[in-house]
Amino acid sequence: MWAIKCNKMLAVVFAAVFLIGGAGLAFAQAKTKVNVYTALEADQIKAYKDAFEKAYPDVEMAITRDSTGIITAKLLAEKNNPQADIVWGVAATSLLVLDAEGMLEPYAPKGLDAVKPFFRDSRNPPHWVGMDVWAATLCFNTIEAEKKNIPKPESWADLAKPIYKGQIVMPNPASSGTGFLDVSSWLQMMGNEKGWAFMDALHQNIGVYTHSGSKPCNLAASGEYVVGISFEYRASANKVKGAPIDLIFPKEGLGYDMEATAIIKGAKNMDGAKKLADWSVTKEANGLYARNFAVVALPGVGKPLEFVPADFEKRLVKNDFAWAAANREKILAEWNKRYNAKSEPKS
Amino acid sequence: MSAVAAAPARRSLDRDAWIARVAIAALAIALIVTVALPLYAMLSRGLESKSGAFVGFANYVAYFTTPGVGRAVVNSLVIALASTVVTVSVAFAFAYGLTRSHMPCKGVLKAVALAPLLAPSLLPGIALVYLFGKQGILKSLMFGQDIYGPIGILLGEVFYCFPAAILILSTALSLSDQRLHDAAVSLGASRWRIFRTVTLPGARYGLISACFVVFTLAITDFGVPKVIGGWYDVLAIDVYKQVVGQQDFQKGAVVSALLLLPAALAFTADFFVRRRQVALLSARSVAFRPRPERVRDGLLFIFCAAVALAILTVLLTAAGASFVKFWPYNLDLWLGHYDFNNKDGGGWRAYYNSVEMALWTATCGTAVVFLGAYLSEKSNLFAAGRATIRFLAMIPMAVPGLVLGLAYIFFFNDPANPLNVLYRTMAILVISTIVHFYTVAHLTAVTALKQMDPEFEAAGASLGVPWYTTFRRVTVPVAMPAVLDISIYLFVSAMTTVSAVVFLYAPSTALASIAVLNMDDAGDIAPAAAMAMMIVYTSGAVRLLHWLATRGLARRSQAWRGR
Secondary structure (H helix, E strand, O other), X not given: OHHHHHHHHHHHHHHHHHHHHHHHHHHOOOOEEEEEEEXXXXXXXXXXXXXXXXXXXXXXXXXXXXXXXXXXXXXXXXXXXXXXXXXXXXXXXXXXXXXXXXXXXXXXXXXXXXXXHHHEOOOOOOOOEEEEEEEEEEEEEHHHHXXXXXXXXXXHHHHOOHHHOOOEEXXXXXXXXXXXXXXXXXXXXXXXXXXXXXXXXXXXXXXXXXXXXXXHHHHHHOOOOOEEEEEHHHHHHHHHOOOOEEEEOXXXXXXXXXXXXXXXXXXXXXXXXXXXXXXXXXXXXXXXHHHXXXXXXXXXXXXXXXXXXXXXXXXXXXXXXXXXXXXXXXXXXXXXXXXHHHEOOOO | OHHHHHHHHHHHHHHHHHHHHHHHHHHHHHHHHHHHHHHHHHHHHOOEOOOOOEOOOHHHHHHHOOOOHHHHHHHHHHHHHHHHHHHHHXXXXXXXXXXXXXXXXXXXXXXXXXXXXXXXXXXXXXXXHHHHOOOOOOHHHHOOOOOOOHHHHHHHHHHHXXXXXXXXXXXXXXXXXXXXXXXXXXXOOOHHHHHHHHHXXXXXXXXXXXXXXXXXXXXXXXXXXXXXXXXXXXXXXXXXXXXXXXXXXXXXXXXXXXXXXXXXXXXXXXXXXXXXXXXXXXXXXXXXXXXXXXXXXXXXXXXXXXXXXXXXXXXXXXXXXXXXXXXXXXXXXXXXXXXXXXXXXXXXXHHHHHHHHHHHHHHHHHHHHHHHHHHHHHOOOOHHHHHHHHHHHHHHHHOOHHHHHHHHHHHHOOOOOHHHHHOOOHHHHHHHXXXXXXXXXXXXXXXXXXXXXXXXXXXXXXXXXXXXXXXXXXXXXXXXXXXXHHHHHHHHHHHHOOOOHHHOOOHHHOOHHHHHXXXXXXXXXXXXXXXXXXXXXXXXXXXXXXXXXXXXXXXXXXXXXXX
């Protein structure tokens, strides 16, 4: 009798070795899961996710979040066997890259008509639809600046001055969407040659290139560096938290990019993906985006962010998404060649 | 009559033997599938182009002609060598104090020395930022040097590798023959001479082993350089950059093969050195008993206490930092950093996933490892299968976690592989973690089993008791301390590991250690410290439970040892 029991025990042990995986699968049955790839900030996602899942109780979001560059690289790497159903809150310039690879499924979300024309792909049905705009903003630590007797920069040109040597942090454009919009806007604003010359000079002052677009502002907020080249949401959030920083909007104008949504061709959960695309253009969703960003896709919903000037939208420079997307790979290769040695891991 | 009785007994013996053979075969196959095939998949992928065509060493050539690669190789070697020298020297003196002196508080000191085992390797990096970063408490001690870079990596690696060195060296130093010391003293040898001619030679195999182990740990770790490496490129970071940052798996495979090289070399060398270690203690040996000596004991105590204090400082800094609202400008106490749900990395779910993963790893892993060790040591059937188990059980020690993780991507994410269903599940995290830590667990089990007389099996067999009954009723209870050691080792390792699982987790199976990594990446360093401390608290609490359990258990199941 013991023998029988022991046989069973052994059987269980071996079954366990090979079949624990089954348990993992069993959990996933109840709701339909939509695989979402996003570069949205982690502290924004929860509110969005809760609201969406409340509106569509039958769909559950499985979120893969990372920086823009990583998400883009991941999507490109998985091109032949896509894991994502929908890309949500990823830079429009990255979506154009995916679109050029034929990876996006055209879809007109319900309620598309209300969206400002600027915030959508002009084709019908559009391949992507925008959500909000985010733009370059400097975080300037006033306490550390005073200690080190460093003047407040007013412009991008100021940042290239030797007095800022080792005091500036910016995101690596290969991994961070914020980093890429900086580089792409400098090249568009100043022209190719002057743009790279400016970055060469700026490079002398950079302490470290970070992986994430938020980290430069976080590092400035905690006094590790004096100036963080970041974006307005993180800057405002840090100041609200009590960080001794000033938000600076360089006077030449602010580079920006657009967080946008696109369905992946061949999505396994096409229905769930469409529901999220629909929800993303609703007034409710835009209201939530507007808590974090001043400029959103639906007219009349956006409202100024704390510590961000009311004329924020006017300070944005011209950004040619098509140009930026077409040249993205070339720009990043050039950037890597010139500056990669100072970069933080994962870029 | 006797023939009639013998027939069923023979049949059941046959059947038992077949069960053993099947079990051996199943385990051998499981190890082939989880160790050999993935490594093969990875190494062969390094020789293929992105589209899968065979290109020979083209990827290697491409990699080596990238600017900055030579620097990463050199940096890795420098860091690993420096970490080895510092860690082994400090650990030798510490272990010497623990085993060869009469200094007070040995138990506490040893516990503190082993405490780094409870933390992911990201934790020392985070703590060093708070201690020596630009706003660090002890920044003045850096004399203007930057902690982000080689200095930071070195300090972090020493913290991370210290317990491994202590474990090896204190075992090596605790085995010594009193008669040799007595002879040396009566011959009038000076203390320095005794140290040189008796102590050091006796511990030389331990020293060599410790050097190899620390070197391998330091060159393959990526947690410390990830957090505090600054611009200082090392190979482990490069694998991660290629795979996660650029999704270039071919190049990742190339760097992995490079990383496999020093680790495999160190491992092979260590293996042969250990083989040559003949028994220092013969039956006639007298165990060495240190005599009290005021000055020596005092000095050793001061030294060990200083080291222990340094270790505690690192841990307490991370613990403290997780409660400070906004370092360095607002020092109010705050629990908000523990609100992981609004941060990168998967929130509290990641923590619970980690605990779940560690429980699965500890239970399934212990069962498989111990049964595997038992069958490979105590059975005499199916020699080829047992040899396979023994060989493959030793391989994981030489495979860095990052390499194992990448190998698993190649093997399990292949749509043609029927085991593809495991990809992106909890199961693959559990399997990879068991495999990653298989060797040490296996060796622990083998050591315990070797101490047991083979007569048990012989007696069981002659009584007609099936082997699995002997296993269950005799072997497992007698070897219970080892079984518990293995399970706690697997549990704690599963809680703290980053390297293999960082390539394998999916959004729904995010882990606490990886959340630490991701939060640090986003610049949320205080929450990263908080999550790292959650890991320390959990593995610490489980260790404590284990300690209480073994004490209770020792009294009951090990009563026979006292006779």
